[in-house]
Amino acid sequence: MSTMNLVLHVWRQAAADKPGKFERYDVKGVSEHQSFLEMLDLLNERLVEEGVDPVAFDSDCREGICGTCGVVIDGRPHGPQRATTTCQLHMRHFKDGDELTIEPWRAKAFPVIRDLVVDRGALDRIIQSGGYISIRAGSAPEANNMPVAKECADLSMDAAACIGCGACVASCPNASAMLFTAAKVGHLNILPQGGAEAADRVRNMVIQMDAEGFGHCTNHLECEAACPKQISTDFIAKMNRDFFGAMLGSKKAVSARKAGDR
Ligand code: SF4
Numbered sequence: 001m002s003t004m005n006l007v008l009h010v011w012r013q014a015a016a017d018k019p020g021k022f023e024r025y026d027v028k029g030v031s032e033h034q035s036f037l038e039m040l041d042l043l044n045e046r047l048v049e050e051g052v053d054p055v056a057f058d059s060d061c062r063e064g065i066c067g068t069c070g071v072v073i074d075g076r077p078h079g080p081q082r083a084t085t086t087c088q089l090h091m092r093h094f095k096d097g098d099e100l101t102i103e104p105w106r107a108k109a110f111p112v113i114r115d116l117v118v119d120r121g122a123l124d125r126i127i128q129s130g131g132y133i134s135i136r137a138g139s140a141p142e143a144n145n146m147p148v149a150k151e152c153a154d155l156s157m158d159a160a161a162c163i164g165c166g167a168c169v170a171s172c173p174n175a176s177a178m179l180f181t182a183a184k185v186g187h188l189n190i191l192p193q194g195g196a197e198a199a200d201r202v203r204n205m206v207i208q209m210d211a212e213g214f215g216h217c218t219n220h221l222e223c224e225a226a227c228p229k230q231i232s233t234d235f236i237a238k239m240n241r242d243f244f245g246a247m248l249g250s251k252k253a254v255s256a257r258k259a260g261d262r
């Protein structure tokens with residue numbers, strides 16, 4: 001098993017109101033089979049033994065589904081591998097002697113809590129403003145009571161793949177949350193079950209997104225490139241159309257769901 005030695009420049013910041021700076025760490029004996037977070041675990045074990053505060057970073061599932069992890073590695077949210085969360089990034093993609101810069105998500109709406117951990121509560125508040133269906137549905141209905149066109153089901157599933165990690169925000173020069181919000185609006189508005197509240201949903205979620213201080217989309221498309229779930233920016237175009245329809249009071253603009261309609 002080959003191992004490698006790395007030089008890390010890690011952002012250290014004790015609290016949101018404290019100044020931060022990069023600290024240099026030499027990490028030796030990293031296995032190519034370790035994940036990026038396991039490599040940080042290795043560093044932290046050593047720091048604890050030395051009586052130094054370990055580097056704070058977020059993680060939970062460590063299998064690419066919860067959206068909790070995420071750091072900027074050499075300027076790229078989630079690092080160099082496309083469609084890969086930080087927890088699923090393996091050290092075989094790096095080489096012995098590499099010097100890496102590791103930072104938290106940078107966005108005004110994501111204040112740093114400590115080191116590499118940021119507060120992504122703004123994304124939760126966008127969901128709270130409309131990312132649900134409020135109708136009491138009772139027990140699970142028979143599956144074929146409300147037929148859903150396969151194209152709509154597939155498109156909704158594509159949007160529902162968003163894990164809420166925030167890499168789209170971190171990658172955007174405007175710190176825009178349009179891709180996240182569009183995915184969360186889209187996966188419900190595309191389905192017939194989401195149609196009744198579609199206009200209110202898109203209006204409220206976009207208003208909340210703006211209130212949280214995220215920037216606007218100016219079509220850099222960095223979000224789509226950084227997204228570990230490869231959410232398409234087509235959903236942003238669809239959300240814009242739904243939003244303008246909702247603001248103009250046209251129910252038709254947000255409720256008519258046809259196959260292939262984004
Ligand atoms: S759209 Fe992609 S990058 Fe943005 S929060 Fe969802 S999964 Fe993460």
Ligand code: FES
Pocket residue numbers: 058059060061062063064065066067068069070085086087088163
């Ligand atoms: S820890 Fe859950 S997606 Fe990375």
